[in-house]
Amino acid sequence: MPEVMFAGPDGRLEGRYHHSSESNAPLALILHPHPLHGGTMNNRITYSMYRSFEKLGFSVMRFNFRGVGRSQGRYDGGIGEIADAAAALDWMQMVNPNSSGLWIAGYSFGAFVSMQLLMRRPEISGWISVAPPANSYDFGFLAPCPCGGLMLHGDADELVPEPSVRKLVDKLNTQKGVSIDYRVCPGADHVFASHADTVSAALEDYVGKIIARKALALAAD
Structure with missing residues (x-):
């Protein structure tokens, strides 16, 4: 997990990056929880x-938003953090010009930022959203949502009540051509204490199936 430093819109940003051995491997960017509430790229989820x-098999990066860890700058209410994530994508695409796809994943505040970026970067082909703060942020900008994805939430979440996320999922699933795989994790609270394995298993199941489906489609051609 090599440490990387790359140029952000408000100074240098600190990340950890794994480069796949496959030359055309897909890319994934992971966004951490709220910077003002202890969120960092080393968060367990x-x-x-x-x-x-x-x-x-992805080339994958997680990084610290501005003002977190060794990343320069100061928290910017979400707007600057979207720009930070866009800079991270730019860096990954520069290093991987032949990548076969681009995924974005976010947890809590990171889920909100990731969905904002989804609307700005049409090359994003898939997404994972864990504990999206649907009760405190307006997700109405997902109109229409460019593609389907996986949404995970805990039924014991004390900060973001599960019904608020289910309402968002139901709204997105009414959009033409969009299918959200919504999975509720029994007993999980907002920090997903002791449920990191559940998140990993759901992600690997969902993304793995899509990769396999695409491989079959390519073979059929």
């Missing part, structure tokens, strides 16, 4: 998703 994408 963020790290678990990173390792899962690595296991699936």
Whole structure:
């Protein structure tokens, strides 16, 4: 897991990057929870998703938003953090010009930022959203949502009540051509204490099936 430093819009940003041995491997970017509430790229769920994408053969990066760890700058209310994530994607695409796909995954605040970036970067082909803060952020910008994805939430989440996320999922699933795989984790709270393995298993199952489906389609051609 080499440490990387790359140029962000408000100074240098710190990340950890795994480069796949496959020249055209797909890319994945992982976004961490809220910077003002202890969120960093070393968060347990963020790290678990990173390792899962690595296991699936992706080139994958997690990084610290501005003002976190060794990343320069100061928290910017979400707007600057979207720009940080865009800079991370730019860096990954520069290093991997022949990548076969691009995924984005976020946890809590990172899930909100990731969905904002999804609307701005049409090359993103898949997404994972864990504990999206649907009760405190307006996700109405997902109109229409560019593609389907996996959404995970705990039924014991004390910060984001599960019904608020289910309402978001139901709304997205009414959009033409969009299918959200929504999985509720029994007993999981917002920090997914002791449920990191559940997140990893769901991610690997969902992404693995899509990769296999695409491989079959290519073979049929």
